[in-house]
Every structure is written in structure tokens, then in C-alpha cells.
Amino acid sequence: MTRALRVAIVGAGPAGVYAADILDKSDTDVSIDLYERMPAPFGLIRYGVAPDHPRIKGIVTALHKVLDKPSIRLLGNVDFGTDLKLDDLREFYDAVIFSTGAAADRDLNIPGIEKDGSYGAADFVSWYDGHPDVPREWPLTARSVAVIGAGNVALDVARILAKTADELASTEIPDNVYAGLKASPVTDVHVFGRRGPAQAKFTPQELRELDHSPNVEVIVYPEDIEFDEGSIAEMRAHKQVDMVVKTLQEWAIRDEGDRPKRLHLHFFHSPVEVLGDGSVTGLRTERTELTGDGNVRGTGEHHDWDVQAVYRAVGYLSSPLPEVPFDHQTGTVPHEAGRVLDIDGDQVPGVYVTGWIKRGPVGLIGHTKGDAQETIRSLLADIDSLTPAVQPDEDAVLEFLEQRGVEYTTWDGWYQLDAHERSLGEAEGRERKKVVEREEMVRVSRA
Incomplete structure (x- = not known):
């Protein structure tokens, strides 16, 4: 050519x-x-x-x-x-x-998942990250929330829900996100993993960051710290898995503190139904047990959790x-x-x-x-x-x-938008303040 x-x-x-x-x-x-x-x-x-x-x-x-x-x-x-x-x-x-x-959010096909108060994690992430194509408002009315999933996105969602808005005020979050989180009445966030600690998909640093907030108590339950031969093999083969497990073990045996909000990490709980008549009033899970190879099966034992919102973080699509x-x-x-x-x-x-x-x-x-x-x-x-x-x-x-x-818009336009967002942040003592509206982003970029 x-x-x-x-x-x-x-x-x-x-x-x-x-x-x-x-x-x-x-x-x-x-x-x-x-x-x-x-x-x-x-x-x-x-x-x-x-x-x-x-x-x-x-x-x-x-x-x-x-x-x-x-x-x-x-x-x-x-x-x-x-x-x-x-x-x-x-x-x-x-x-x-x-x-x-x-x-997009991957579907979770359980009864009741379509109820009011049941959300996809991707939609919530788009909201708190100031995506221009999602609504400016988010219904943060629940006191107790369930997050379904055992990966980094589930931790992100749980952490943002549990933290106070003032803890995030120094970041680039837009005004509408700060206002929404500031008004949120949430006190408890429950994260549910279908399998055990050794099968969680968290990275060690993401997991440890949960415990950095002075306002959020991270709670792990001793009965959820279980391993089989498949789990032990996974821990020996992968350093990151071993680091995640050790962190969870340490948290499971420590005394519970008195921070005002609580983030609960539950393992061996498989979601089976979102409860409520029209709106979410609870989540039903089935207790699972390890089968020897790192997989799990249901035990027939069910638990109903008093939550008013459910977020599914079971994968993107x-x-x-x-x-x-x-x-x-x-x-x-x-x-x-x-x-x-x-x-x-x-x-x-x-x-x-x-x-x-x-x-x-x-x-x-x-x-x-x-x-x-x-x-x-x-x-x-x-x-x-x-x-x-x-x-x-x-x-x-x-x-x-x-x-x-x-x-x-162009790369030169990004430089203009970047400078504009940084100037907005500088006025409030932070690195940047993200512009949310698409029309404003285009106007600044094409100026």
C-alpha cells in the first residue's frame, strides 16, 4: 500500500x-x-x-x-x-x-427480580460516575440493601452505598450524586456470594479498601469461613486468592466495632427470590455447601433478609x-x-x-x-x-x-473539557468536578 x-x-x-x-x-x-x-x-x-x-x-x-x-x-x-x-x-x-x-447488566433470573427497588449494578455505577445518558436522580430510600455478587463491582457498589457522601466530597463526583448520597438513609449493606471465600472474585486491594472508611464497619461471619480440597488447592495456586482469604479470616475473628454503618460480607448464600408485593421488602437466599472441588450445592435451608433494595452485580454484558x-x-x-x-x-x-x-x-x-x-x-x-x-x-x-x-468532539476538545472540569474542582478544593450533561460536554469541547 x-x-x-x-x-x-x-x-x-x-x-x-x-x-x-x-x-x-x-x-x-x-x-x-x-x-x-x-x-x-x-x-x-x-x-x-x-x-x-x-x-x-x-x-x-x-x-x-x-x-x-x-x-x-x-x-x-x-x-x-x-x-x-x-x-x-x-x-x-x-x-x-x-x-x-x-x-449492560447481565440478567439474574430469579422470581421478583423485576420489582421496584431491584437494580442492575451497571446502571447504578453509571449514575454515580456521572454518565450523561442516565437519569440525574437515583432512588436512595432503603435503610438496608442487598448486593448480589462476589466481584470487584459488587464491592464498589456496596462501598459507595455504605460510605457517607462527605467521604466522597473530595472526589470528582457531580453535585447530583453528592446530594443523592447525602440524603440516603442506608445503615446496612449486605453482600452475598453464592460460593465461599476462596471462590470470591475480589482483588486483595479492593477488599482491603472496604475497611478504610472511618464510618463503615465491615463484618464477616465465622460460619462462612469454610474450605474444601478444591478451595485449598486454589489458595495454594494463586497468591491473590490466599491474600483475600487471609483478610476475610482476620475480619471474621475480630470484635465488631461501633462505626455507624455496617457492610456485611456473606458467603454460601445463593439468591432464590426477591420478596415484596410490587416493591422490594426482602431477599430470600438458600444456604449452600462446598462439594469438595470448590463448587457448591444447595442445602434446602433458606434465609429471608430484611432489605428494601437489591442490586445485582453478577456481570456485565x-x-x-x-x-x-x-x-x-x-x-x-x-x-x-x-x-x-x-x-x-x-x-x-x-x-x-x-x-x-x-x-x-x-x-x-x-x-x-x-x-x-x-x-x-x-x-x-x-x-x-x-x-x-x-x-x-x-x-x-x-x-x-x-x-x-x-x-x-476531538482530542483538542478533550483538553478543553479536562481543563474546565479541573477548574470546577479547583474552586472546591478538589482535583476535578465531572461535567454530567452531554450538551455541556459538547459545548465546552467544541468552544
């Missing part, structure tokens, strides 16, 4: 940015456009990480360096399927990579994309080494996938680098067979978007 390879990456979260970086570092002359539905980049880092996790948000520094590269261009506030379609992208690019992640093959069972795009496959298992020419929409929402943020490396290897191996773009000039797609009336 006598010109730079033109590649569109749809999704400017970590997966998309990692793919752009790896492609840019190859020996191939490339010109990359990163498309993002939000007016701002960074995806999960901006809208999926709890505001009291500045360490994880530090990943933005690394992503920032990638987006500063002249061969990589950000086009934000552009919605694939609404503002442009796959045929449009093929007009301007030699290859397209989808990295749209997973933002990717959403299908227009004109792109999708496996609804796995919630992923069918692929072979990142090459998208159609219903017959044949490669869709010039179309690739990476990140959670490729492999499912498992692992930590950094694990998406491996996905990106595999996908970029496949794309580079296919260069000679790619159908060349009809209009490869970089300005052509901008003219197309402008003709469509799309108010796209």
Missing part, C-alpha cells in the same frame, strides 16, 4: 486505545481514527471506575500519551449505528476494529452492534483471533474485534492488552487482502460527519 493504512477503531476505552497504540508501534505506516459515543474518551475508566479509586484512574495517564500521538485522532460524540454505519466506515477506512466493551454478527448466548462478537466471523463462520472482510466485546467482561483492565495484540497481529497479516478505502483522505470522513450534522 503506497499510502498510510487507514483504520477506524470504534470505542475509545482502554481496549480501543491499546489497539491503537499497538498498531501505531508496528512497522506499518498507519492513520487511526478512534470513534467514541461519549463526548469524552476513556470509556470504562471515566464511567465504570468508582470515584474513590484514583489509583485505577491513573491508567488515564498512560492512555493520554497514546492519544497525544499525531497518527491517532479522536472523534467523540459519534454514535455507531446512528451517526454512521459499517458501510460508511468501509468507504473511508481499509479496516474497522470494534472495541465497544460491555456496559455487551450490547449487539448494527450490521455486526453477535452471539447472544455469550454476549460477544464471534471471531477467530480477532477476525469477525459471520453466521456461517466465514471471516467478515476487514472487520475485527477486541476487548470485552471480543472475550467477555472478565479480567482486569490491563488484560485487554493481550486481546489487542492478537487482533492487531491478525489485521497486519491481512493487509494485502484488505479492500482499499474509496475515500482514504483524512478530511473526507470529517466532511461526511459535518454534512450529517454530527457535532463531533
